[in-house]
Amino acid sequence: MxxxxxxxxxxxxxxxxxxxxxxxxxxxxxxxxxxxxxxxxxxxxxxxxxxxxxxxxxxxxxxxxxxxGLVNSHTHNPMTLLRGLADDLPLMVWLQQHIWPAEAKVMGAEFVRDGVELAVAEMLRGGTTCANENYFFPDVIGATYRKLGFRAVVGLPVIEFPTAWAKSQDEYFERASEVHDSFRSDNLVSTAFAPHAPYTVSDESFERIRVLSDQLDIPVHLHTHETAHEVEDEKAKSGLRPFQRLQKLGLVNDRLIAVHMTQLTDGEIAACAAAGVSVVHCPESNLKLASGFCPAEKLRLAGVNVALGTDGCASNNDLDMFGEMRTAALLAKAVAGDAAAFDAAFALRAATLNGAKAVGLEAKIGSIxxxxxxxxxxxxxxxxxxxxxxxxxxxxxxxxxxxxxxxxxxxGRRKLAGRELVGMDVAAILERTHAWRERIASA
Incomplete structure (x- = not known):
């Protein structure tokens, strides 16, 4: 034969x-x-x-x-252009007194496009092939990822105040629908709702998001339980912890991508496991902003899907998922008091297949x-x-x-060959980045 x-x-x-x-x-x-x-x-x-x-x-x-390819499950990639702008500050001072004012002066389509392109170059050189994005101008973000051939889940932002992206609650939802429709059949770019956080999003908006998330079958990606201060403020305001409020609104389900989660009770951990919630652990950002310690090993032992993210370059200062894996593994051991906690194989899984599962892409990516x-x-x-x-x-x-x-x-397309980026003009990226530095510094 x-x-x-x-x-x-x-x-x-x-x-x-x-x-x-x-x-x-x-x-x-x-x-x-x-x-x-x-x-x-x-x-x-x-x-x-x-x-x-x-x-x-x-x-x-x-x-x-x-x-x-590594999956960065939570990032704000246009913020690469704010890298190192306001370091060594607590979260709310950093956010309200430095980052939001800087964004108000420069945010627009060009800022977003150039920040994403810088981020893609950095991510590719670090082995990352998919990002779960959370920022304004998702139409520009998605188009930039598509042009560069990079895989991304693009957040559809919702927040309770006007921005350069939308001026009213209705406009946020109208524009979200348009952006979702524009990427509905794209192989590389998909969408998720991205309400900023419980302290910046109303019950009414969350209820609309829950209905639309069910109808469109897309995730809901938000910051929650990032700091003890956030939890105490919500309790004073509504009598509920943020997670309890999300439960009451019907958002605690297998579409929820809960980012940070440094303040959790054992009951909340069990509820995440029962509902199929994915938790994105951002250890380096949490350490740098002194936000608290995610109980990553407790979550793992409970069966919660734990993924990893860098957060944005304004708070982490890099998009290095190898660094994030190492920090996550080491920090989890210290928090758990157990040297066997969050072992190396699980850290790699958290940065790949678990990330893919968090963003709804586990059938397509995350493992070979x-x-x-x-x-x-x-x-x-x-x-x-x-x-x-x-x-x-x-x-x-x-x-x-x-x-x-x-x-x-x-x-299947080569994006980095022998450390050289394929189809990207590094000199032009750096030139635009330097121009933004001058503009932001003088604003």
Whole structure:
């Protein structure tokens, strides 16, 4: 019986290690990932792959781990242009006295477009392939992500005061509907409602969001329980903790993406688990603003879907998901008083598959599995900072820096090649960034 000729495919990536994330904590040595029409069609040993497939492009990564593209589950990417503007301040002083006034002076379509482009360049160089975005001018944000071929969930903002994006409650919802419709069938860009926080959104708006979220089947992405002060203010105002208010309004369900959650009772943790809520842990932003400590290990043990986000560059100061994984793992151990808490394999899962689940994309991305979109990051582990090699996943979380990301693909298209951005003009991005610096500093 004659052997079948090799099957033509678009791409084959051969890696020293493949870390698929699902199955959990598995590392496959000397494996190849085969891609056709943007999707993963095979994952098998390199020797077998070479017999079975004839790729139009073959990439050999003999010193690398191939991981799913990282998912930044909470960010405000236009705010890259405010990086370092107002540091070392508590949340409300930082927000009300510095960030909101600065945004009021410069916010507009160009600011948003240029901030997102700077953020995409930074994220790609750090292995991130999907962002859950929360900012104004979502039409511009989505169009910029689409143009750059970057995967994103674009927040549809709702807040109870006028901004450059919308002047009234009705206008926020009208514009949200228009933006959602414009990305309804897009492969890379989808939408979520993004009410800012319980302290800036009314019951009436939350009720409208709940109805529309159910009708459109999209997530609701909001900051909540970020600080003790927020919780105490809500109790004084309504007699309820913010989470209780969200429960009363019917928003505590499997579409809720609850960001920060540093102030939680055991009952609230159990309620999140029962309802299928996703919690996005932003450890570095919480540390920098002294907002509190998310009980990440308690959430994990309760079965809550815990994802990771950087928050915006104005409060974190970077979009480094490798740094976020390491900080999340270390901080969780200290908070739990348990060195085994939030182990390396879970940290990687929180930054990939759990993030995909939080934003409703777990069927498409977050792990290297057959049928999923080909979103990958290749991490060079031969550098002296990650030697000797005993445990690949531990090394990725506890020792690897984002500068070790060499190559990135989104939907099978190379976006970073040998540390060089593909299809992006770095000099032009820097020139626009410098111009914004001058404008913001003199405003």
């Amino acid at each position: 004659s052997q079948m000729p090799p099957q033509p495919v678009d791409l084959m990536i051969e890696a020293r290690w493949v870390v698929p994330v699902e199955p959990h904590a598995v590392v496959l040595e000397n494996h190849a990932v085969v891609v056709q029409d943007e999707r993963i069609v095979a994952l098998l040993p390199i020797a077998d792959a070479r017999l079975a497939y004839a790729p139009r492009e073959r990439v050999e990564l003999g010193e690398h781990a191939l991981i799913p 599995e057959l049928g999923k979109q080909a979103d990958f990051a290749a991490v060079r582990l031969s550098e002296l900072e990650t030697q000797p090699m005993f445990h690949v996943i531990s090394q990725l979380v506890y020792a690897t820096g984002r500068h070790q990301v060499s190559d990135v693909w989104i939907a």
